[in-house]
Every structure is written in structure tokens, then in C-alpha cells.
Amino acid sequence: MTAIRSAAPGTLSEQFDALANGTIASPLSQYGLIRFSGEETAAFLNGQLSSDVRTLPYEQAQYSSYSTPKGRMQASFLVWRDGDDYLLQIAAELQTAIQKRLSMFVLRAKTKASDANADYLNIGIAGPKAADVLAKVAGGVPTDALAVLHGDALTVIALSENRYQLIARADQSQVIWDALQQAGVQPAGEDVWRLTEIRAGAPWVTAATQEEFVPQMANMELIGAVSFTKGCYPGQEIVARTQYLGKLKRRMFRVHIGTDAAAAGNDVYSPEMNGQASGKLLLAAPAPQGGIEALVVVQTASLEHGLHLGSVDGPALEVLALPYEVA
DSSP: OOOOOOOOOOOHHHHHHHHHHSOEEEEOTTEEEEEEESTTHHHHHHTTSSSOGGGOOTTBOEEEEEEOTTSOEEEEEEEEEETTEEEEEEEHHHHHHHHHHHHHTTTTSSOEEEEOGGGEEEEEEESTTHHHHHHHHHSOOOOSTTBEEEOSSEEEEEEETTEEEEEEEGGGHHHHHHHHHHTTOEEOOHHHHHHHHHHHTOOOOOGGGTTOOOGGGGTGGGGTOOOSSSOOOTTHHHHHHHHHTTOOOEEEEEEEESOSOOOTTOEEEOGGGTTSEEEEEEEEEEOTTSSEEEEEEEEGGGGGGOOEESSTTSOBEEEEOOSSOOO
């Protein structure tokens, strides 16, 4: 990601206050960008990813995933278009391996993958005053979820309520970051932005959770990341069978845990599981009220028996609301 000069984020308490009452801005170095270029890009990606890339409009973004033949997610993405190209946002720690793996399957298709991190500064903007700030800095604000506003120097994506992603062209990145700070944003760190992802129910796969979940376990179809009508892609048969045969026994939930020691990949237990783990944390971040907020994928049957971190005697998980209904 393009380097910038930035004010220090301030205390975690100050960042939480700005998230609740003002606006935070967070450079998203935890994500990487893969660019796909070429006239057969849409067809190629459609045969690899879980979403229907062919139907992606220029003014829209979509979530997606890439799975093993057994249907287990190797990566999750946010996908949008950049001219004739497609950009895939991915957890930075997974980018090199996934970019290489996807490139292996290009064969004779007229498309090429490249690292796009040096081309842009990727910034997360959130808070009740975020739209006002972006109206000043970007000259406009997309209103619908996953709507994309393209400009000469930057692109703005509306992620969810009061949450936006700003992709600034590298040669304009410092100017735009300075304009955000002049507009009164509170610089924020990765933990606070991850909290906004958790509250939005956006399931980012990281190294700690690679190949752990079928897309529906992480609610991917509920955020538009899975097409059940577009045809074949790796893991499609398992994903379809899970959907239509009613075999989905795990789901993703948002929880609060009264401990500061929790991280993605940690196991979660429930008394009725006879010592076997009921699920795993997918994302975790410090909570304003103390402890941790997290996304956890667990056996739905365990909810009525209680969930605990690390062991059946570990800290209890309190289930919180998500912005969409989990069946």
C-alpha cells in the first residue's frame, strides 16, 4: 500500500469515541489488492470465485470467495471494477499465495493477475459523520450498500451504514489523506476498523481461518457473495449441496467475550459437544465496553447450551445482533 505521513491514531478510547460520535479514517494496510486485466477477465474470475462476476456493474462492488474443491474458503474478497480491469481486495497475508494460485489456472485465458498495492492508498472511513466528511473530500457519496462512485483521483465504495472505503490514486494519496484530517477525522488503527467489519458481519478469511469454512457457514450468501445459478467454480458442488440439502449446521454470529485474550482461529466450546470444539473465531477486535467483539462460526445447536472460549470452562460468549438475519 502507498505510504503516507499521518498523525498518530491517538488512544483507543479516542478512536472509539470518534467511531461513535464523529468519523474515523484508517489506512487499510491489512488488505492487499490484486488486479486482473484482459478481455477474458470476467469469464475467468466467474469460473473461480463464488459470486457472479459477469453481472458486476461498473458502479457496484460485490463480496466473493475462493474455495478448495472441497468447498472450504481459501480467501474472501471485495471485488470492484477499475476501468476494464477488476480489483480483488484480500487479506494482505494471503495475497501472494492466492494470486499465484489463481494465476496457475489462467492457462490460455486472456487475463493476467498483478499486484496493485503500489497504485493506491486504501482508506476505511466510518462513523455517523462519515458521509459529511466524504462529501467535502470526494465531492459525493454513494448511498446504497456496495454502490461505487468513481472519480479521477479516487473511488468511494459504500460498504454498510456509515461505513465507506476510499481508494485514492497513489499520486494523490497524501493530498487526500491530508484533506481527510483537515475535515476533522480521527486517525484509527487496524483494530478499530476490524471492529466495524465485525459489526457489519463481513467475514474476512485470514491465515488463521483458511480452509475452515464453507461459504454459507460464514454467511457469505447473506451478503451477496455466492451465486447458486452461475455454474461451475471450485467447490461449487459442495456449496450447492449444502444449500439445497439442508446440511448447514454451522453459522456465523457476532459475539462479545469478557476477555482481552481472544483472536481469530481460537476454538469455541459448548457443554453438549463432549469435548469437541463447536466452532472457531473468525475475526476479533477490542470492544469499547471492554473485552472482545468477534465473529464466530459455530454449531447452531450449541447456542442454547452456551458457548465458551478455549474450553467449556472458558469465558462465555454473549451473542449480539448482526445487521442481517441469520436463518
